[in-house]
Amino acid sequence: MYRLGCSDPKAEANCRRPSCVFPGICNKLNTDHKHTIDLYRAARKVKGVKKVMIASGVRYDLAIESPEYVKELVTHHVGGYLKIAPEHTEKNPLDLMMKPGMGTYDRFKEMFQKYSEEAGKKQYLIPYFISAHPGTEDEDMLNLALWLKKNNYECDQVQNFYPSPMCNATSMYYSETNPLKRVKYKKREDVPVAKGERQRRLHKALLRYHDPANWPLIREALTNMGKQYLIGDKPGCLIPAEDLDAKTPAQRRKSGRHGANRFATKHTKGQPDIRTDGQKNTGKRPKPTNKPGHASGNGKPARSPKRRPR
Numbered sequence: 033m034y035r036l037g038c039s040d041p042k043a044e045a046n047c048r049r050p051s052c053v054f055p056g057i058c059n060k061l062n063t064d065h066k067h068t069i070d071l072y073r074a075a076r077k078v079k080g081v082k083k084v085m086i087a088s089g090v091r092y093d094l095a096i097e098s099p100e101y102v103k104e105l106v107t108h109h110v111g112g113y114l115k116i117a118p119e120h121t122e123k124n125p126l127d128l129m130m131k132p133g134m135g136t137y138d139r140f141k142e143m144f145q146k147y148s149e150e151a152g153k154k155q156y157l158i159p160y161f162i163s164a165h166p167g168t169e170d171e172d173m174l175n176l177a178l179w180l181k182k183n184n185y186e187c188d189q190v191q192n193f194y195p196s197p198m199c200n201a202t203s204m205y206y207s208e209t210n211p212l213k214r215v216k217y218k219k220r221e222d223v224p225v226a227k228g229e230r231q232r233r234l235h236k237a238l239l240r241y242h243d244p245a246n247w248p249l250i251r252e253a254l255t256n257m258g259k260q261y262l263i264g265d266k267p268g269c270l271i272p273a274e275d276l277d278a279k280t281p282a283q284r285r286k287s288g289r290h291g292a293n294r295f296a297t298k299h300t301k302g303q304p305d306i307r308t309d310g311q312k313n314t315g316k317r318p319k320p321t322n323k324p325g326h327a328s329g330n331g332k333p334a335r336s337p338k339r340r341p342r
């Protein structure tokens with residue numbers, strides 16, 4: 033959001049909106065990404081700078097207002113993966129986070145894929161989600177899990193909401209009230225909050241629906257919600273029936289549930305392969321070469337001296 037801001041200082045001085053971008057982008061907000069584009073171009077010209085990579089922090093709801101910016105970003109500044117944070121798929125928690133809906137994410141994804149293809153690059157978007165955010169009910173988390181499954185995503189590292197200081201969501205968590213709406217003595221908008229170990233664990237488990245360790249908890253919750261039809265091996269089911277628990281990981285892989293796009297917060301062995309040199313990304317370190325000037329000179333990496341036990 034470099035140098036994006038209110039175009040009307042008088043309106044800004046009197047403005048009482050909690051966000052310039054929610055529920056929609058304010059028509060007084062300057063969304064021209066020209067300054068960011070110029071900054072990127074200037075950074076690329078700096079002597080000695082080989083690459084300028086952006087891994088996260090892109091406001092994709094504003095970025096879609098400037099296709100030129102998305103093109104510049106995708107063509108020159110993405111190193112294979114770009115993390116963005118839709119945070120959720122459901123309207124209730126998204127409204128409390130003051131975040132746009134999934135339609136905005138889909139539009140950004142389309143642009144990202146289009147410009148990646150045009151640049152001849154194999155690049156991936158990594159969407160972030162949060163569980164147990166105030167305003168999230170079990171049904172919302174279930175819908176998010178179903179979206180992940182439908183889109184073939186398996187998150188390795190997930191974020192479970194934790195109240196922290198100076199944050200709107202924390203006041204929602206403690207007061208169970210929506211502070212974004214007017215609060216009166218006897219009139220306030222209640223916010224459902226996931227509290228207690230069981231419900232918080234369930235919300236996190238739904239985000240990691242693919243982990244067999246979470247299946248008993250999810251199964252119990254689905255049964256209580258009257259959604260047993262989501263348990264089984266049919267297409268559209270979220271988790272398998274109990275008999276699959278007894279299987280080994282290798283047997284489960286053969287059961288056809290695997291092959292999803294696993295992603296993690298950090299680059300891990302499980303990330304999709306983006307190497308362009310024809311080699312497979314195995315997650316292992318490349319073998320040392322016998323090139324002159326190598327640290328050990330004998331084709332093996334230099335070792336630090338062994339420590340003697342004291």
Ligand code: SF4
Nearest residue numbers: 038047052058060061
């Ligand atoms: S909400 Fe609109 S008027 Fe208010 S500060 Fe933001 S851009 Fe300006």
